Amino acid sequence: MPITDEMIRQATCDLYDRALRKVPDDVTRAMEAAMATESSDTARDTLKLQLRSAELARERDTFVCSDSGVPVYFVKIGTRAPLDCDIKASIREGWDHLVETIEPPMLKHVTNPLTLERGFHGKDMPIVSYDLESGADWVEITCSPKALGSGRWAALELFTFPSLEEIETYVLDVAIKAGAQHCPPVTMGVGIGGSFDHAAAMAKKQTLRAIGTVNPEPTLAAMEQRLKTAVNALGFGPMGTGGDTTVLAVHVDYASGHGFTPVAVCFNCWINRRTRVRLYGDGRQEWSE
Amino acid sequence: MAVHELSLPMTEADARRLRLGDQVRLSGEIFTTAGIPTHQRLLRCLDGEEELPFDLNGGALFHLGSLNAQDERGELTIRYMNPTTSTRFNDVMPRLIKGLGLRATGGKGGLDAACARAMQEAGCVYLSFLGGGAPIFGDGIRRISGIGWPEMISHYRLARIEVDRLGPLTVGITANGDSIYDRTADEAAGKRAAILDRMRAEREATEGRKA
Numbered sequence: 001m002p003i004t005d006e007m008i009r010q011a012t013c014d015l016y017d018r019a020l021r022k023v024p025d026d027v028t029r030a031m032e033a034a035m036a037t038e039s040s041d042t043a044r045d046t047l048k049l050q051l052r053s054a055e056l057a058r059e060r061d062t063f064v065c066s067d068s069g070v071p072v073y074f075v076k077i078g079t080r081a082p083l084d085c086d087i088k089a090s091i092r093e094g095w096d097h098l099v100e101t102i103e104p105p106m107l108k109h110v111t112n113p114l115t116l117e118r119g120f121h122g123k124d125m126p127i128v129s130y131d132l133e134s135g136a137d138w139v140e141i142t143c144s145p146k147a148l149g150s151g152r153w154a155a156l157e158l159f160t161f162p163s164l165e166e167i168e169t170y171v172l173d174v175a176i177k178a179g180a181q182h183c184p185p186v187t188m189g190v191g192i193g194g195s196f197d198h199a200a201a202m203a204k205k206q207t208l209r210a211i212g213t214v215n216p217e218p219t220l221a222a223m224e225q226r227l228k229t230a231v232n233a234l235g236f237g238p239m240g241t242g243g244d245t246t247v248l249a250v251h252v253d254y255a256s257g258h259g260f261t262p263v264a265v266c267f268n269c270w271i272n273r274r275t276r277v278r279l280y281g282d283g284r285q286e287w288s289e
Numbered sequence: 290m291a292v293h294e295l296s297l298p299m300t301e302a303d304a305r306r307l308r309l310g311d312q313v314r315l316s317g318e319i320f321t322t323a324g325i326p327t328h329q330r331l332l333r334c335l336d337g338e339e340e341l342p343f344d345l346n347g348g349a350l351f352h353l354g355s356l357n358a359q360d361e362r363g364e365l366t367i368r369y370m371n372p373t374t375s376t377r378f379n380d381v382m383p384r385l386i387k388g389l390g391l392r393a394t395g396g397k398g399g400l401d402a403a404c405a406r407a408m409q410e411a412g413c414v415y416l417s418f419l420g421g422g423a424p425i426f427g428d429g430i431r432r433i434s435g436i437g438w439p440e441m442i443s444h445y446r447l448a449r450i451e452v453d454r455l456g457p458l459t460v461g462i463t464a465n466g467d468s469i470y471d472r473t474a475d476e477a478a479g480k481r482a483a484i485l486d487r488m489r490a491e492r493e494a495t496e497g498r499k500a
Contacts, residue, residue: 042310042459049419049457056424065421066354066371066444104368107356107444118442149374149397149420164496168488176477179470181374181398183420222495230484234477240398241310241417241459241469271421 001281002084003139005093011277011285012094012126015143016071017102019273020063023054024289026211027187027272030248034185043243047185050238050270064271068106069145071095071126074205078136082281087139088128095126109147129201138278138286144208150186150269153178156200159261164219167192167263168227174265175231175247180240183269185248187211188231191264194255199262206251207268210289220252227252238270248272292457298347299392301412304464309472313416314456315393318434320345323354323373324445327438328381331447335388342437343449345389352378352396353418353426354444357433367433367450370426372397372418383407399461399470409466416458429455 028051035047057064073091077083099106099120108118110125133140155174159166171190189209191202215221227250237243248270268274278286295303297317307313320343322328334341355370375382375396382400385391386407394400394408395416408415419425429452437447462468 045312045457046419046459049425050421053419053422053425060424062427063369063423066356066369066423067373104356107354108442152374164492165489168492169485172481172484172488176481179398179474179477181376183397219496222492226488226491226495230488233484233487234473234480236473236477239417239419239459240473241461242473269420 001283002082003279003281005085005090007279007283008085008087008090008139008141009094009097011141011279012073012091013098015073015141015275015277016095016098016145019143019145019275020065020068021057021061023057023064023271024210024274026289027248027270028054030211031185031270034245034248038244040237040243042241043237043245046238046241046243047245054271062104065147066107067147067149068109069147069273070110072144072146073126073128074131074142074144075128076131076133076140078133078138080135080137081139082137083139091126091128096121138280140276140278142208142274142276145273147269150182150267153182154203154264154266156196156262156264158196159263161259162261162263164223168223168230170263171227171265172230176234178267180236180246182267183239183271184236185238185245185270187268187272188227188247188250189266189268190227190250190252191262192252192254193257193261195257196262198255199264200266202253202255203264203266206253207266208274209251211249215252217254220254224250224252294454297349299349301392304392304412304414307414307460307463309460309463309467309469311460312457313460314454315349315429315458316453316455317451318348319450319452319455320348320350321353321355321370321448321450322350322445323352324441325377327441327445327447328378328385330438331385331389332381335384342447343435345391347390347392349393350385350389350391351394351416351418355448355450356443357436357446357448358443359436359439365433365436367430367448369423370430370450371423372420373444374398375400375415379404386411386413395458395461399468402468402471405462405466405468405471408462408464412464414460414464415462417461418458426455429453
């Protein structure tokens with residue numbers, strides 16, 4: 001049995017819908033762990049309130065945040081996936097359907113940057129990127145509703161043959177500039193190397209990596225720990241009212257490139273909206289956060 | 290930590306009594322918008338080019354976006370509300386705080402030093418709302434009692450909302466101009482060199498072991 005248009009449309013809707021209502025379990029676990037070591041009373045109160053908000057949204061089946069963001073999807077197509085569908089068109093239709101049917105309705109956040117008019121649709125919406133997975137018999141779609149609070153503070157700089165010190169100093173400086181504007185505690189993603197576009201994509205994808213997963217590259221695993229400790233030592237705290245918990249995790253990826261080395265930094269706010277599903281031809285769906 | 294139950298409109302003494310980090314619950318009438326165009330329109334009102342839809346004098350104007358509507362019978366509804374980033378309004382807030390005589394403003398992320406000075410002059414406090422707190426703040430809504438500028442998109446409209454123990458909110462900038470945002474930013478800048486030294490030492494230890 002093939003993967004159909006209807007399966008893609010439905011997945012596009014369900015992924016977004018779930019992301020708006022449920023804070024991933026690894027995130028709430030990381031926040032609970034942070035509460036145990038947080039030294040500021042205000043910060044502990046804020047973390048507690050955040051966890052309560054997540055719990056209430058789940059119980060009441062409603063949105064955690066009113067900024068439902070703009071739709072961003074990553075699609076990975078298995079080279080052996082049985083396809084009988086126009087994936088691109090079906091994702092667009094799935095988004096259109098979501099906009100018309102979701103309860104409660106979403107606010108209009110899709111903005112034309114030339115006119116500043118806002119709605120639910122626009123050029124290149126939803127933002128979708130595609131990749132292939134050799135030998136796989138599934139289509140995987142990852143959804144990341146991206147809002148202004150955390151979207152605004154991403155940054156990219158180009159270096160030539162940088163040392164690890166230069167790279168880490170830059171990441172720390174981006175964190176200082178962002179302060180607490182991005183609704184901390186955040187997840188930070190960093191992409192080092194490759195090309196301008198590839199570094200940005202790596203950073204973004206690293207914000208969607210589950211907290212607690214170990215970086216297979218020992219140099220980066222050590223860098224992630226160093227950066228997490230460093231950013232938390234800055235003291236911005238949850239929602240910026242001071243404390244030891246500004247990031248829940250820093251995730252880093254790298255790629256080979258030329259001697260010009262882009263370093264990209266990206267944030268996801270505390271509610272860390274991300275959902276993922278693998279679709280199989282026999283109708284099976286594997287969901288993850 | 291002090292928790293203040295405050296009725297709106299707030300007196301100047303109420304506003305000036307609040308300290309950084311205090312928690313607040315509000316009851317009474319608040320005004321909300323999340324729109325830059327709305328703020329520009331409020332400035333035009335101060336210039337006498339347009340009428341204010343509501344009397345905001347001595348009021349509480351928050352950077353909150355809400356899903357609100359008015360049906361054919363004129364009935365108003367609100368489904369959810371949540372804060373937006375206040376620093377987007379840094380440029381216009383000093384004039385609005387002083388011109389409208391606001392007692393309270395707020396949202397998330399704070400306001401800059403020029404706004405804090407305006408707040409000190411006017412006796413106005415900044416309250417930090419939890420980002421991603423829509424379910425929490427929904428519990429504090431009693432009803433929506435007015436929609437100003439209904440032709441704008443929902444979260445840009447100037448909404449008048451009756452709240453009952455809305456919160457908890459955290460005092461981020463006091464009416465005496467103390468700002469947790471300025472304080473944390475200054476402290477972070479001050480710690481930068483020592484943090485970088487520590488990272489260098491850790492890096493040398495880790496990378497040295499591998500070599």
